[in-house]
Amino acid sequence: MVIKLKQILEKEIGLISLTKEEEKDLRNKVQEILKKLSKNKINAFVGGSLAKGTIIKKRTQDVDIFVVFNDEKELERLEEVLIKENLGYTKLHGSRDYFQIKEDNIIFELIPTLKTKGKLKNVTDLSLMHVRYVLSKLSKNKRLSDEIKLAKAFCYSQECYGAESYIRGFSGYSLEVLVIYFKGFINFLKGIQKEVLIDSEKFYKNKNSIKEELNENKLTSPVILIDPTYKNRNILAGLSEKTFKSFLKAANLFLRSPSIKFFEKQKLDIEKIKEQADKKKLVFLEIAFSTDKQEGDIAATKMKKFFDFIIKEFDKRSQKVMFEKFIYESGQESRGYIVLKENRELEIRGPPITLKDGVKGFKLSHKKTYEKKGFIFAKKQVYLEEIFNFLKKYEDEMDVRFEILQD
Secondary structure, eight states: OHHHHHHHHHHHHHHHSOOHHHHHHHHHHHHHHHHHHHHTTOEEEEOHHHHHTOOOOOSSEEEEEEEEESSGGGTTHHHHHHHHTTOOOEEEOSSSOEEEEEETTEEEEEEEEEOOOSSOSOGGGGHHHHHHHHHHHHHHOTHHHHHHHHHHHHHHHTTOBOOSTTTOOBOHHHHHHHHHHHTSHHHHHHHTTTOOEEOTTOOSSSHHHHHHHSOGGGGOSSSEEEETTEEEEETTTTOOHHHHHHHHHHHHHHHHSOOGGGGSOOOOOHHHHHHHHHHTTOEEEEEEEEOSSOTTHHHHHHHHHHHHHHHHHHHHTTOEEEEEEEEOOSTTEEEEEEEEEOOOEEEEEEEETTOHHHHHHHHHHOSSEEEETTEEEEEEEOOHHHHHHHHHTTHHHHTOEEEEEEO
């Protein structure tokens, strides 16, 4: 078992690590951008996983470039230089505006940061400190860089990698901190199931003092991970209970029966799901979503919120959802898939039979009524088309359009 696990992890490291040539090519392309910024007296550094040596192979590589300014008045200079140097970019809005430059299968993200002096104004300004922290730890134990890669690849394939609001999973930095803390990938999979309040730098006296001193909004996540560079931040504040449970399930399955398949993102077999739904006489729905909101996290979150709204409405109307899947890749469109056990008759509970006036009014509103367990009840016919017509009324309010492609 131990030998098999070791072989799997060694094989996976080979699959997800960039070759020397690939990394050199990536760094050369980054340098071209850095030179153009430097020429205009803009101080910029490579950040993220490329700087830390924890980058993994992906279909689209993303590289962070931190652009450092002394004060907020200087921030607008970055866009002026991008225009001057003819660096085709897209401006994106976040807690602070940032820029993307796309080149083939690489996305360079230029992130303006301010030198931190005293109270933190924007979490982005911690980015350089994150790089320094991880590099300082990896310099003492170089083996951990590969262990971090394994954690990222595992979480990516299990669809729990990404702090975006529509994913609500583990950020790359959180995985780096966790693997460093637990001293390895396997230790991380085991340890996080027992220890869900982590303060690696011991900023706080004990766990109770964390709960007392940290903002209540930062204590709602299933795992509390204090940022080793900033004591007032829970790195995993955005991690959802649903995503965490999905991760734990995958982790336990892998630990019980290790396989390289856990590092391979499984492609959704739509035809198979549809075929199985037909066999069981269930309803298969493919829903196309679109929005005019900014592509990326903002657009995806809007569409995912509408998808979740649909699921809740089905539940309210006693339509049992057997399977659900939301898929977003890029742009302003996404897909949702639902397998539904349709219930065409909804039971409605009225007032207690002791409330005569209430019972009388209920009977006037419903043709057929009956008594059960001390209450008056009625049954109502439910049609999916009526539910979809109801949902259509919320498109403008939620800035999302949807269309049922198959049913």
